[in-house]
Structures are given as structure tokens and as C-alpha cells.
Amino acid sequence: KTVAWIERGGSPVDGVLYNAELTRDARFVQAAGAAALIRLEKAQLEADIKASTSDLAASRVRLLEMAHAERRRLERDLHDGVQQHLVALRIKLEMAADAIRDDPTQAERVLASVGSRMDDILHEVRSLARGIYPSLLSERGVAEALRAAARSAPVPVEVRGRVGRYGEDIEVAVYFCCIEALQNVAKHAGAEATAVVTLTEDDGRLAFEVCDLGLGFNARTAPHGSGLINMRDRIEAVGGSVEVTSRRGRGTSVRGSVPVE
Structure with missing residues (x-):
């Protein structure tokens, strides 16, 4: 028996083991070579598909991790920024409610500061929104x-x-x-x-x-x-x-x- 090697780029990548006496029939040689080549291409295609599937799965995992990280960042920014502003705003409104009968002037001053605090909250929310998805991107x-x-x-x-x-x-x-x-x-x-x-x-x-x-x-x-x-x-x-x-x-x-x- 004899081995006929199939080469790619000058290097053997597969082989066909055959009886030398059968090489007298050219049709057998052609069929054996074609079968070996099909088997080789099938194996290469399967390897490529497996690698692509693995890369796609890894990419999806990374995208999910990015989404989770962005969600955690947003939660942290809301807690440290907007939530603290809202807590302070609630305290001021309670102070104004307590003072509105006994000291209307003081209540007016507190309510005036509430307006400034609302501006801070609005600015904070807009900054967060720009960091997530700029409105100009969807608009223009x-x-x-x-x-x-x-x-x-x-x-x-x-x-x-x-x-x-x-x-x-x-x-x-x-x-x-x-x-x-x-x-x-x-x-x-x-x-x-x-x-x-x-x-x-x-x-x-x-x-x-x-x-x-x-x-x-x-x-x-x-x-x-x-x-x-x-x-x-x-x-x-x-x-x-x-x-x-x-x-x-x-x-x-x-x-x-x-x-x-």
C-alpha cells in the first residue's frame, strides 16, 4: 500500500492510503483525491464555524458586561447626584411648610432656594442623559x-x-x-x-x-x-x-x- 499526500502551501495536510495496483484506473485516483479534498474542506469549514461561534459568544458576553457596567455607573451617578439633590429638596420643602404660617418671609426665602436647587437637579439629569445617549444623535x-x-x-x-x-x-x-x-x-x-x-x-x-x-x-x-x-x-x-x-x-x-x- 502507498500513501499519497495532499499538500497546501507546500506542506502536507492530508493523505490517501491506497493499493498501488489500483492506480492503473485513473477514475479511482481522481475519485479518491476528490473525496480527500472534500473531507479536508469540510473539516476546515467546521473549524472556522466553531471559531466564529466562539468569537460571537465571547463578543455577546462582553457586550452584556458593558451594559451591566453602564447600568451600575448610572445607578451610582443617580444615587450620588440626583438622589442627594432630591433629598435636600424635600427637606427644604418641609422647612417651608413649617414656616409658612409663623414666618412667611422665611418660607419665601426657602422656596426661592428651592428654585435654585431645581435648576441643579435639571442640570444633573441632563448631564446624565447626555452621557447615556445624546439627544442630538437621535434628532440630527x-x-x-x-x-x-x-x-x-x-x-x-x-x-x-x-x-x-x-x-x-x-x-x-x-x-x-x-x-x-x-x-x-x-x-x-x-x-x-x-x-x-x-x-x-x-x-x-x-x-x-x-x-x-x-x-x-x-x-x-x-x-x-x-x-x-x-x-x-x-x-x-x-x-x-x-x-x-x-x-x-x-x-x-x-x-x-x-x-x-
């Missing part, structure tokens, strides 16, 4: 929401491009991915860094790029932090892709795209 789209975010960014940011409106899941994913990239610029690119956000639509895909002229890093050796994982999870959840390129002293670029048709 991802480009205008990013321009608004750029105006309050800790580094100079220019937003280029005018694109249309898309599904909420797409706009939210692209917006928060760009915000994550801008936060990384502020953290790691250096004090003199500037950033440019570019949005384009072509061939049924919304593309975005966040690039900076900061310090950069060695993309091959630098560890992948949670920021990059979060960006990929968000974009891949809507069928898109994102990649990061960087060189020391040349800045960093985050590029991605999502289908919009």
Missing part, C-alpha cells in the same frame, strides 16, 4: 452629534463629512466607537495632539475614521486594551468591522465601516 444624526462632542473634547477635534440618517443601532455604534477613539486620543496621544474624524458613505457602507497626529505606538507589540475590544464589539454587532493602525511618532488611525443598506 451621527455627524452632528460628533460635531457637538468635538466642541467639548479635551483635544482639538475636526469632524469632516456630511452623511445621511441611518438606523438607531448603526448610529449609536458608530458614534460611541468614534467617542471611544477620541477618548483614547486624549489619554494617550500627548498634550499637543489633534484629531480628525471623517465620515463617508459609499457602496452601501458608512465608513468612519478617527486619526490623530499624536505619539502613536507599536501596533504589533502594544497590548489590546478594553477600548479597542469595546469598539470592535460595538461595530461587529451591526455587521461592520474596525481596525487600528499606528506607528511611533506618526499618530494613530481607527478605521471602520458598517453596512447601511
Whole structure:
């Protein structure tokens, strides 16, 4: 008996054990080779599906963890901020109720301070709402929401491009991915860094790029932090892709795209 090896890229990946006398029939040789190739491709396909399923499950777990972390942050901010304002407001209203008969002037002063306290509460609630989901994103789209975010960014940011409106899941994913990239610029690119956000639509895909002229890093050796994982999870959840390129002293670029048709 003889072994015929099947190679890919110059390396053996499978083999067919056969009786050498049967090779006189060319049809047998062709059928055996085809069967071995089908078996090999089937095994490779199964391995790819298993790997993709594992990656998808891990991505879903990370998205759930992100949602839980955001919920805990919101609970903490509500407790430490808005709730404390409301407790103080209740105390002041009780003071005004106690004083309104015996000392109307004092009651008026207390009620006047209540108005100021209400302004503080309103400001706190609006700040929390912006941190969760900026109203401008739902009202005017991802480009205008990013321009608004750029105006309050800790580094100079220019937003280029005018694109249309898309599904909420797409706009939210692209917006928060760009915000994550801008936060990384502020953290790691250096004090003199500037950033440019570019949005384009072509061939049924919304593309975005966040690039900076900061310090950069060695993309091959630098560890992948949670920021990059979060960006990929968000974009891949809507069928898109994102990649990061960087060189020391040349800045960093985050590029991605999502289908919009």
C-alpha cells in the first residue's frame, strides 16, 4: 500500500492510503483525491464555524458586561447626584411648610432656594442623559452629534463629512466607537495632539475614521486594551468591522465601516 499526500502551501495536510495496483484506473485516483479534498474542506469549514461561534459568544458576553457596567455607573451617578439633590429638596420643602404660617418671609426665602436647587437637579439629569445617549444623535444624526462632542473634547477635534440618517443601532455604534477613539486620543496621544474624524458613505457602507497626529505606538507589540475590544464589539454587532493602525511618532488611525443598506 502507498500513501499519497495532499499538500497546501507546500506542506502536507492530508493523505490517501491506497493499493498501488489500483492506480492503473485513473477514475479511482481522481475519485479518491476528490473525496480527500472534500473531507479536508469540510473539516476546515467546521473549524472556522466553531471559531466564529466562539468569537460571537465571547463578543455577546462582553457586550452584556458593558451594559451591566453602564447600568451600575448610572445607578451610582443617580444615587450620588440626583438622589442627594432630591433629598435636600424635600427637606427644604418641609422647612417651608413649617414656616409658612409663623414666618412667611422665611418660607419665601426657602422656596426661592428651592428654585435654585431645581435648576441643579435639571442640570444633573441632563448631564446624565447626555452621557447615556445624546439627544442630538437621535434628532440630527451621527455627524452632528460628533460635531457637538468635538466642541467639548479635551483635544482639538475636526469632524469632516456630511452623511445621511441611518438606523438607531448603526448610529449609536458608530458614534460611541468614534467617542471611544477620541477618548483614547486624549489619554494617550500627548498634550499637543489633534484629531480628525471623517465620515463617508459609499457602496452601501458608512465608513468612519478617527486619526490623530499624536505619539502613536507599536501596533504589533502594544497590548489590546478594553477600548479597542469595546469598539470592535460595538461595530461587529451591526455587521461592520474596525481596525487600528499606528506607528511611533506618526499618530494613530481607527478605521471602520458598517453596512447601511
